[in-house]
Amino acid sequence: MNSAVVYPPPTAPPADMFGTVPGYEGTVAGGGGYLPPPVPLEPVAPPQPGPAPADWSIPSLSEDDAQKAFKEFASANCCWSKKPAEDGVITNMQPFNTYRYRLETFTESRSTEWAQKPHEGEPADFYTQPAPRPWEVQATPPTMFTNHTQEIRVPYTSSIKDCNTCHASGVQPCGACHGGHKECWQCRGSGTTGIETQCGHCRGSGQERCDKCDGRGTMACDTCKGKRQLLAYIQLKVEWVNNVEDHVVEQNSGLNVADLHSVTGKELFKNSQYLLYPLVGFPNPVIAEASERLIRDHQSKYAQTSRILQQRQTVELIPITKVNYKWKGDTHVYYVYGNEHQVSGDYPATCCCVVM
Template sequence: MNSAAMYPTATAPPANMFNTVPGYEGTVSGGGGYLPPPMPAEPVAPPQPGPVPDNWTIPSLEEDVAREAFKSFASSHCCYSKAPATDGVITNMEPFNTFRYRLETFTESRSTEWAHKPHEGEPADFYTQTAPRPWEVPATAPELFTNHTQKIRVPYPSSVKDCHDCHSSGKAPCTECHGDGYKACWVCNGAGTKNDMNCSTCNGTGRDNCRECDGQGTKKCKTCDGKRQLLTFIELKVEWTNHVDDHVVEQSSGLKVGDLHSVSGKELFKNNNYLLYPLIGFPNAAIAESSERLIREHQSKYSPNSRILQQRQKVELIPITKVNYKWKGDTHVYYIYGNEHQVSSDNYPATCCCVIQ
């Protein structure tokens, strides 16, 4: 009988035992799931007044700054000739500054699942004390608005059991030789002879010892690391997630709104609190409406399965300049946007095909 037959494949048993742990009934077996947080407190701060920026204007872009930004843009593309950026003549520059509202909602969510590890002598603590409920387990939160995941072994519901994969033998069949301990000789392909003579590599047996398992047919069980037993426990996964949504006020420059996601603008207003109120009295109606809509959507979307720890909202004035220029008698357009002076030119007039060897 080969080793594969001696160590049949098994699956992990259901974690029904954990369904009796107070606070975990029905949350662990079957993969668990996100656990509703305790009832959140209502915001107590009164609505804040609308933002009143000191200065709403952004200085007009200088022509030499626009030209240098275009040159850098052309240089960063291997298939772009520098001639349009170097020799083109700017004929007109139009500002199309726009507002962006950004809402961030920082949440903590918790989920549980059945887990195990090789038993290394740890004492089983099942029922020695009452296990803390999922939202009572201490966890170290990261800096606000920073994504992070932490896995914690819940104290007091752990137990020791025989390894289900190797049936407490500590061994598993070698996957390289399928538990036989040998493989066909690579020289004679298992025939035992080569050129009408006994194969000198395998001495005519047609077999080579499996190097992966040293001919044993078995290897150390990976599930229990050869320890034969497992420590089973409830694993709590704590996830901190920063959910971000933007709304950019429509502008008529022709620049794609998606281009603005990667740039910053002039900050006009920012505040954060446990739960935010929508902006009140903001001069641009589209920003006030997006604030109310996104705050409502975030609280509706994230409150049922996570705890909202903090919210932050910001309004920026993003600079956009449409630059018209002439090159070789034709008129062309490019855009400069954001504090970073990013450039967009969908129809750059001098490109070639680059082949990388």
């Protein structure tokens, strides 16, 4: 869960030096885990009614639109023959509209770890003032329901120390050579090419100057980047995550429900607030039950390790059309679904490539 760089053990801050920062007692090098948020508020809004009765029908898909969608489906696959889409004859079309309930819970979580970076003149403010607690540090949230991560150096936790990787020298041996020289690539260290012919590239020495370190034999230290000192501090990682969960009402079309994740439908209802109540009185009881179950689960699951900032629930009616068609005397089936007219089905001529 923690993607921060783990530095070599010698460079980690001493535990006895930083173990008494109020609010950060459990923070360690490599990550201290997610921090419980402040006590959440209780919902204050009344239960949400379902959408008012309305004309929820979706216009039936025309044969022309079904044929067009099928042709685009075939054209998107370069090795498929276009004949089934072009010559197939539609024999039957059957609509299967289905409800999808979607719950989004937008959360903010915070975790801390001891981190370090090359010292570039930053002041050492450790203990000059009390450090703000993890949930007191100001962070700029993104647009609501958008995933984002921000890393913040916690004020008044920074100290300066010598780099133990290079012993404060700022340099380390070059890994590509030995003392600034390496084996000549042309004669492979022999000093000759052919039969007793001196290598013209290294002039018979068998070695050449290392181009990685420019012949110095050393390079800037990977840990301190040549600065000789490190700034050690508590790093706060703030993550905003939009946790999305769907429930699709069972439908008998035969289309795999997983196919519906990538499409949209006709929006029947949407509302958002800090903490949602389940829908009440929705015409389809399965949607009302899904709303109650998912809201309860989300509020229980995410409130333990994160702060719920907003919830949003949506009900859509997704169009699905089952299309039967004939090609070369055989009957085949494909589905056209969603506002985007996506297509799913077993294509009867999936390879027209010619192997030379």
